[in-house]
Amino acid sequence: xxxxTQQDIAKVMGVSVMTVSNAFNRPDQLSADLRRRVLERAVxxxxxxPDAVARxxxxxxxxxxxxxxxxxxSYAFSDPFSVVWLTAFSEVMEARRxxxxxxxxxxxxxxxxxxxxxxxxxxIAGLCGDQPAMVRARERGLPTVYCTMGHPLxxxxxxxxxxxxxxxxxxxxxxxxxxxxGHTRVSLLVETAHRGQAVLREYRxxxxxxxVAVYDSxxxxxxxxxxxxxxxxxxDADVTIVVAGANSxxxxxxxxxxxxxRALPPTAVVAVSDVMALGFMxxxxxxxxxxxRDVSVVGFDDLPESAAAGLTTIHQPVRDKGRLxxxxxxxxxxxxxxxxxxxxxxxRSSTRPVA
Amino acid sequence: xxxxTQQDIAKVMGVSVMTVSNAFNRPDQLSADLRRRVLERAVxxxxxxPDAVARxxxxxxxxxxxxxxxxxxSYAFSDPFSVVWLTAFSEVMEARRxxxxxxxxxxxxxxxxxxxxxxxxxxIAGLCGDQPAMVRARERGLPTVYCTMGHPLxxxxxxxxxxxxxxxxxxxxxxxxxxxxGHTRVSLLVETAHRGQAVLREYRxxxxxxxVAVYDSxxxxxxxxxxxxxxxxxxDADVTIVVAGANSxxxxxxxxxxxxxRALPPTAVVAVSDVMALGFMxxxxxxxxxxxRDVSVVGFDDLPESAAAGLTTIHQPVRDKGRLxxxxxxxxxxxxxxxxxxxxxxxRSSTRPVA
DNA sequence: TTGTATGCGTTATCAG
DNA sequence: CTGATAACGCATACAA
Numbered sequence: 001x002x003x004x005t006q007q008d009i010a011k012v013m014g015v016s017v018m019t020v021s022n023a024f025n026r027p028d029q030l031s032a033d034l035r036r037r038v039l040e041r042a043v044x045x046x047x048x049x050p051d052a053v054a055r056x057x058x059x060x061x062x063x064x065x066x067x068x069x070x071x072x073x074s075y076a077f078s079d080p081f082s083v084v085w086l087t088a089f090s091e092v093m094e095a096r097r098x099x100x101x102x103x104x105x106x107x108x109x110x111x112x113x114x115x116x117x118x119x120x121x122x123x124i125a126g127l128c129g130d131q132p133a134m135v136r137a138r139e140r141g142l143p144t145v146y147c148t149m150g151h152p153l154x155x156x157x158x159x160x161x162x163x164x165x166x167x168x169x170x171x172x173x174x175x176x177x178x179x180x181x182g183h184t185r186v187s188l189l190v191e192t193a194h195r196g197q198a199v200l201r202e203y204r205x206x207x208x209x210x211x212v213a214v215y216d217s218x219x220x221x222x223x224x225x226x227x228x229x230x231x232x233x234x235x236d237a238d239v240t241i242v243v244a245g246a247n248s249x250x251x252x253x254x255x256x257x258x259x260x261x262r263a264l265p266p267t268a269v270v271a272v273s274d275v276m277a278l279g280f281m282x283x284x285x286x287x288x289x290x291x292x293r294d295v296s297v298v299g300f301d302d303l304p305e306s307a308a309a310g311l312t313t314i315h316q317p318v319r320d321k322g323r324l325x326x327x328x329x330x331x332x333x334x335x336x337x338x339x340x341x342x343x344x345x346x347x348r349s350s351t352r353p354v355a
Numbered sequence: 356x357x358x359x360t361q362q363d364i365a366k367v368m369g370v371s372v373m374t375v376s377n378a379f380n381r382p383d384q385l386s387a388d389l390r391r392r393v394l395e396r397a398v399x400x401x402x403x404x405p406d407a408v409a410r411x412x413x414x415x416x417x418x419x420x421x422x423x424x425x426x427x428x429s430y431a432f433s434d435p436f437s438v439v440w441l442t443a444f445s446e447v448m449e450a451r452r453x454x455x456x457x458x459x460x461x462x463x464x465x466x467x468x469x470x471x472x473x474x475x476x477x478x479i480a481g482l483c484g485d486q487p488a489m490v491r492a493r494e495r496g497l498p499t500v501y502c503t504m505g506h507p508l509x510x511x512x513x514x515x516x517x518x519x520x521x522x523x524x525x526x527x528x529x530x531x532x533x534x535x536x537g538h539t540r541v542s543l544l545v546e547t548a549h550r551g552q553a554v555l556r557e558y559r560x561x562x563x564x565x566x567v568a569v570y571d572s573x574x575x576x577x578x579x580x581x582x583x584x585x586x587x588x589x590x591d592a593d594v595t596i597v598v599a600g601a602n603s604x605x606x607x608x609x610x611x612x613x614x615x616x617r618a619l620p621p622t623a624v625v626a627v628s629d630v631m632a633l634g635f636m637x638x639x640x641x642x643x644x645x646x647x648r649d650v651s652v653v654g655f656d657d658l659p660e661s662a663a664a665g666l667t668t669i670h671q672p673v674r675d676k677g678r679l680x681x682x683x684x685x686x687x688x689x690x691x692x693x694x695x696x697x698x699x700x701x702x703r704s705s706t707r708p709v710a
Numbered sequence: 711t712t713g714t715a716t717g718c719g720t721t722a723t724c725a726g
Numbered sequence: 727c728t729g730a731t732a733a734c735g736c737a738t739a740c741a742a
Contacts, residue, residue, distance in 0.1 A: 005735055016713045021737060030711065048495045052475040053417065054735035057408045057718050062475065064456065073445035073455070077438050090428035094459050099470060100428070101419065102445070102455045115454060120407040120417065120475055140403045360719055371729040376721060385727065409719035412734050 004047040013041055024050055056120060065093065065329050066101040066121040068133045071246075073104045079247070080275060080303045081318060082127070085147070088322030089125065096330050105133035116140065123329040129158045143332065145325045153228055161337040163324040167225035167300075170314045170343045174270055174298050175233015177312075177345060182354035183268035183296060184237045188230055189255045189276050190223060191247040200254055203241045211241055223272040226300060230270050240266070244276060252276035256283020260295070267295060267354045274299035274306045274313055281309060281350070296351040310349035317341050359402040368396055379405055411475060420448065420684050421456040421476045423488045426601075428459045434602070435630060435658045436673060437482070440502070443677030444480065451685050460488035471495065478684040484513045498687065500680045508583055516692040518679040522580035522655075525669045525698045529625055529653050530588015532667075532700060537709035538623035538651060539592045543585055544610045544631050545578060546602040554600045555609055566596055578627040581655060585625050595621070599631060607631035611638020615650070622650060622709045629654035629661045629668055636664060636705070651706040665704035672696050 006020040013020075015038070022029040023038035030038075056062045067089065069076045076082045093100050101121055105112045116124070116136045124137040129146030137144050144160040149167060151158050178186060192199055203211045212227065231239060242258060245251035252271055259265055260283060271277035277299030281291045291297045292310065299306060302315035320341055328337055361375040368375075370393070377384040378393035385393075411417045422444065424431045431437045448455050456476055460467045471479070471491045479492040484501030492499050499515040504522060506513050533541060547554055548569065558566045567582065586594060597613060600606035607626055614620060615638060626632035632654030636646045646652045647665065654661060657670035675696055683692060 003735090006737095007735075017735090018714080018737075019712065021735095022712090025737080034711085049472050050737095051735050052473050053408060053411045054718095055473070055737080056475055057412045057720090057734090058736045058738080060718075062408065063473065064475070072449060074442040077432060077442055077445075083432050087429040087432055090432075090457070090459075094428060097467070097470065099474065100457045102457060104445075104449050112452070115452070117404050118407050118410070118418065119454065120411055120419070358719090361721095362719075372719090373721075373729060374727090376719095377728090380721080389727085405721095406719050409734095410721080412718090412736095413720045413722085415734075 004042075004045050006047075006050070009038065009042050009045055009047055012045065013038065021050075053120075062120050062122050063097070064099040064101055064121045065326070066103050066119050066124045068103040068105055068116070068124055068126045068131070068137070070105065070107050070126075070128060070131045070133070072106065073102055076102065076104075080305065081273070081301055084304070084318045085127070085322040085325075088319040089326045092323050092326035092330070096326075098330060103133070105131070107131065125325045125329060129160060129162055134160065143329060145328045147321045147325055148223075149225055153225060157338065161328050163321045163328065163339045163341065165316045165341050165343040167223070168229040170300070170316070170345070171226040171229020172233040173229075173345045174300075174314060175230045175235070175237075177233075177347070177351065178268045178270070178296065178298065179234055179237065181268075181296065181351060183234075183266075184354075185264070185266045186234055186237050186239050186268045186270065187255075187259050187266040188227065188239060188241045189244045189252060189269060189271040189280060190227055190241060191251065191272065191276070192243055192245055199243065199245045200251075200258060201243050202258055203243070205238065205240065208239065208241060211243075223300075226272045244271075247273050247275060249275050249279035249282065252279025252281075253283045253286075254279075256280045256286075260284065260287055260289065265295065268298070268351070269295060270298045272300055274301040274303045274311060277311055277313065277350075278303075278305065278309055281311070291350045292352050296354075298351060302346055307348070312348045312351040313346055315344045315346045317343075359400050361402070361405070364393065364397050364400060364402055367400065368393065376405075408475075417475050417477050418452070419454040419456055419476045420681070421458050421474050421479045423458040423460055423471070423479055423481045423486070423492070425460065425462050425481075425483060425486045425488070427461065428457055431457065431459075435660065436628070436656055439659070439673045440482070440677040440680075443674040444681045447678050447681035447685070451681075453685060458488070460486070462486065480680045480684060484515060484517055489515065498684060500683045502676045502680055503578075504580055508580060512693065516683050518676045518683065518694045518696065520669075520671045520696050520698040522578070523584040525655070525671075525700070526581040526584020527588040528584075528700045529655075529669060530585045530590070530592075532588075532702065532706065533623045533625070533651065533653065534589055534592065536623075536651065536706060538589075538621075539709075540619070540621045541589055541592050541594050541623045541625065542610075542614050542621040543582065543594060543596045544599045544607060544624060544626040544635060545582055545596060546606065546627065546631070547598055547600055554598065555606075555613060556598050557613055558596045558598070560594065563594065563596060566598075578655075581627045599626075602628050602630060604630050604634035604637065607634025607636075608638045608641075609634075611635045611641075615639065615642055615644065620650065623653070623706070624650060625653045627655055629656040629658045629666060632666055632668065632705075633658075633660065633664055636666070646705045647707050651709075653706060657701055662703070667703045667706040668701055670699045670701045672698075 006017050010017040010020045023035045103115050123143040125145045126134045127147050130150030146162050242255045244255040284291050299313040302313045361372050364375045365372040378390045458470050478498035480500045481489045482502050485505030501517045597610045599610040639646050654666050654668040657668045
């Protein structure tokens with residue numbers, strides 16, 4: 001069962017390869033009759049149509065775009081933010097008849113980085129701009145779009161296009177909101193910045209500047225702006241940072257155990273994502289504490305489920321991020337290629353004035 | 356910014372193209388020193404590494420596998436069955452360093468079928484074996500794996516490898532289970548078989564054989580075996596079939612409205628999927644009816660959330676389906692290529708003897 | 711309307 | 727250890 005090519009058909013029929021090629025791609029370039037005969041013969045010879053890879057090499061386009069995740073793909077399918085983003089992204093791609101490739105390059109897995117080199121795609125999108133995979137993609141000269149800032153505060157954004165929000169400004173609003181409500185003892189729940197870092201550990205005020213410096217230097221910690229913003233917004237409040245683990249509901253819950261079960265728990269908690277905030281709220285309820293009444297909670301993202309949970313949070317247009325990321329990849333001609341979308345502080349029942 | 360190739364580097368350095376290629380792929384084929392110089396020069400000239408497409412053409416392998424859905428991709432990311440399957444599938448692919456391409460070929464969208472022809476992949480997996488996209492994939496000569504049977508009962512399975520369960524046998528068990536509990540007035544909730552078919556319509560006993568024949572002939576209705584099995588298992592019960600719409604919670608709920616709000620509602624309802632069954636249970640509760648007590652409900656699949664809901668259902672190993680599908684694609688040498696996995700009737704609180 | 715030559719970028723083969 | 731040649735399958739540019 002050897003592979004049949006256009007050349008074979010051409011040889012057998014005594015026509016040129018070009019005629020065969022045209023029979024498949026440009027019906028107007030040959031007589032209807034000849035075309036019919038070519039196609040018939042092709043079927044008869046077991047020809048299965050133009051080879052996708054050869055065509056891509058020749059045309060220089062794959063019409064395929066990759067999405068790269070720092071986590072395993074199971075995360076991409078289960079994290080609510082990721083699912084909403086992916087849905088919007090795929091809707092645009094489908095409408096434009098482009099294909100989607102899913103890539104996973106976990107932080108620290110250098111071998112997996114070769115997936116970026118080997119991806120036959122016309123562009124790559126990623127949630128976080130400074131993850132190694134995105135850096136490599138740019139080195140490869142691929143068009144890239146990322147969806148959260150990941151550079152030191154005040155520095156120039158990284159190379160590549162982006163669709164993001166002003167995370168720092170949003171976080172400042174969160175901090176100020178809590179301060180206005182009178183909260184001065186606050187815990188900030190963050191995800192683990194990189195492998196090897198202690199999971200679920202709390203950093204006390206004295207250690208804070210050191211930790212923040214670490215986050216700033218790690219590079220690919222995309223929620224750094226949120227950390228800084230919350231701290232700045234809170235001013236001189238008594239803050240601790242809890243490194244809670246991966247970005248998940250379970251991490252938020254675990255952080256709750258660390259923070260709630262002590263003599264003087266914080267009066268307010270800020271998580272850098274809604275999933276962690278929701279997990280923290282789970283931990284509250286397990287202890288008979290009512291979010292809002294007994295402890296204020298704030299998240300980031302405004303997931304679909306956050307409204308029902310009464311979670312005060314920063315709304316960000318997740319769907320628009322996904323949609324625009326796809327559009328930027330598909331339309332190289334588009335001029336606005338570094339987009340900051342609006343955000344909004346949504347105050348719900350989970351934050352109240354300190355008692 | 357013109358593209359730099361190995362040829363350019365070779366020319367500039369006065370070495371052969373092969374040496375440059377070897378510098379990247381086979382370090383042992385040239386001196387360490389020369390290799391270093393080549394790589395340095397490559398960077399200096401802006402060479403971004405071997406071109407993925409060219410390499411694929413040359414090697415004849417893409418190391419990429421597609422998953423094709425009959426629905427929009429948003430369904431793939433939101434339907435619980437799909438998410439579990441996809442998770443297992445991707446875990447295997449990731450472990451083997453293969454990439455995943457997601458394709459959507461909605462039923463009836465013939466233009467979208469070209470995506471199958473244009474996919475640069477080494478194989479394709481799909482939930483349903485007889486969907487047009489899978490047929491086309493086989494015509495193209497690609498290895499395929501599907502995960503539910505989709506051929507007329509008693510006929511030979513379609514071409515291609517599969518990982519499925521014996522849906523007919525499972526459905527017979529469901530029918531017998533209900534019959535044993537004394538249920539003789541039953542509604543069967545099915546998803547819409549094809550476009551153009553009436554959405555949310557109930558078929559009365561007299562119309563049944565006609566409808567079943569339609570489903571049998573439509574071809575790509577993969578739950579046909581379940582319909583037949585439930586009917587056979589129920590024997591001479593008084594059955595109606597409700598075509599509920601797409602496979603979703605909302606459809607199940609809508610079907611509930613049709614079936615529950617009348618003088619003589621069924622004493623039991625079978626849905627061909629858990630999501631529809633769960634939706635139907637929602638409809639019950641909205642009317643103050645308790646599933647199990649007031650009306651028995653059975654589903655198919657045994658999703659993670661079904662246990663908590665107390666839903667009697669057919670357990671099928673969804674994760675194993677996804678895992679094995681990936682393994683079949685990755686291991687062409689494997690001999691067992693048509694796998695029937697075990698299923699199990701899980702009786703929970705949603706089915707009870709008829710009052 | 712049809713055919714010819716050529717190149718897309720890489721790597722296997724085989725010779726030196 | 728290094729290099730020349732060919733081929734992977736197709737489609738563009740141009741000629742007939």
